[in-house]
Amino acid sequence: MSASPSMSGGAGERTRTRTVVWFRRDLRVEDNPALAAAARTAGEVVPAYVWAPEEDGPYYPGRVSRWWLSQSLKHLDASLRRLGATRLVTRRSTDTVAALLELVRSTGATHLFFNHLYDPLSLVRDHRVKQVLGAEGITVQSFNSDLLYEPWEVLDDHGCPFTMFTPFWNKCLCMVDPPAPMLPPKRINSGDLSRCCSSDHLIFEDESERGSNALLARAWSPGWQNADKAFTAFINGPLIDYSVNRKKADSANTSLLSPYLHFGELSVRKVFHQVRMKQLTWSNESNRDGEEGCSLFLRSIGLREYSRYLAFNHPCSHEKPLLAHLRFFPWVVNEVYFKVWRQGRTGYPLVDAGMRELWATGWLHDRIRVVVSSFFVKVLQLPWRWGMKYFWDTLLDADLESDALGWQYISGSLPDGRELDRIDNPQFEGYKFDPYGEYVRRWLPELARLPTEWIHHPWDAPESVLQAAGIELGSNYPLPIVELDEAKSRLQDALSEMWELEAASRAEIENGMEEGLGDSSDEPPIAFPQELQHMEVDLDRATIHTPATAGRRRADQMVPSITSSLVRAETETELSAAFESQVTRPEVPSQVHFQPQTRTEIRDEVASYGTASRYNGVQQQQQQYTLHHHRVQGGIAPSTSEASSSWTGREGGVVPVWSPPAASGHSDPYAADETDISSRSYLDRHPQQSHRLMNWNQLSQSS
């Protein structure tokens, strides 16, 4: 497995290869195929990291995510040094490809190795890396370190990609086990880098974020060795009771591994193998619960796999609903609702507790994520992409692929997701996930003295009970922002409207308007008004002046261009001050003063919407995008032979990149109109992608 020491000594002089290992979300030295391959070359290895967050556009990482990354890179750097490398070479850039090219030139490297990623930006960028560096005569090789199986390896009986999770996962489970995880390389020789190659100092936080970040360090220890510890602790601890406990809102029973998995500090293959071993053991002991726990935990790993699978097959799944009719859903464009949701002032205790935990810690139990996001989509009927963006900004384990899958699942955009018209009742869910109200009491101190009987529906509590608990509804805790019955009928209306619009659009197409297909998607997306970005700062001031957009709009929503977490810093430090006394996560906010607001006040805000601001917002956002808007023409859909000729397989040269399929193909069940689901709008915004892209359908046919 590992390179034999004798070989590297002798051959070093003559072959003298120098390989840049480009780290991204694979921040580990163990079971890292790119690093291992580089170490095997017997030449010199230059481990490198390029920080170019501007490339991520609206998905610039949020504060907590950046904090994690910075810690993890430190940890990785230390590990690499221990193995003999000079250091992790870092670059601050706004153009990753240029930075890599410069790095390769200045180090005199002949090889570049990296591990695959599957989000749309990476697919395109990595492809470009191969082209640009390849043209320079650099050998570029890429590997799988992020998944059990590459997305193009998992196909149904007809050789087509799966469109539902269960069959996908069943197929995975009966495929040959993924290779066993590799040990870290014995030694990394990076030669003398002091001359040719300096490191940039990377800055991941600003002054205002430092205080909040200091709190994170008490609760979390990023880094691959800590990932390993956390994993070991989990499989030897909570895993055996996972099937029983996983429903409790309390995170004491969850694995807490997702941030590690996001940054690739923990290898899913290692997870898979070790959990399988546990499962075998418990199966032999006929421990049914333990065995089932393993299956369930592995299934959640499977969902992570599936999120990459979907992202690969549908690169726009983070911004477009996969089911076409959802594009006609008239989302409620209401900033006040959005703000109330974020601040945990909806009047539904379980939802509010979740939102405040998220705010305070960057963490949420999976179940609670479902609760708050389904409330967001179904009760408030806000556009799911706003919620997804907020998750992206605030979650410690923010992960575009997983979150897109989650939100699409919730918003009824997947064939196997939940229907849109089913509203979950937060009151009932409260008693299910938090039967004794402990979770609510921890995060909503204002309800702490309310008896369990009423904790999940304070609005039903008798006045005397409320008084005894020190609660004045509408004053120190809000009344429900929207009644569930009201939400249900609103949702029904919205759905009928959606189907009408959908039918109308279809009729239009059948009337021979070929271009009709594009109409809905060409409609300008709804922007966040500029003011939204400053809203958080105004938490305790009059919100009535917040201009907002009103009413419903269909089509997809733009996301804010600045992460709200940056703007939030001010208030957050205030909040953090309240947590100072708590040593361990989850911190309990003991002093939080949320603005007293009655439902009628909220309604006044809703009523006071100015519509003028809407167009401002739209225009600004549009402008931003049209700056980059060029049509991609010609050569997008390659012929089959071209596609297959540049296909070099799993460990090989080319990462296949999705492109809009040729107009005819209709094998895809999502595809009421395939072009929308695939990358057209994405490509429009990334004109440099005019190179030939490979098409997944064609690939699978030709190989």
Place this chain on the structure above:
DNA sequence: TTCAGGTTGGG
């Protein structure tokens, strides 16, 4: 006891 009709859980 049985059976329609609703609710809930799953991904």
Place this chain on the structure above:
DNA sequence: CCAACCTGA
């Protein structure tokens, strides 16, 4: 969409 479960005549 569908199975399992509950509920109430």
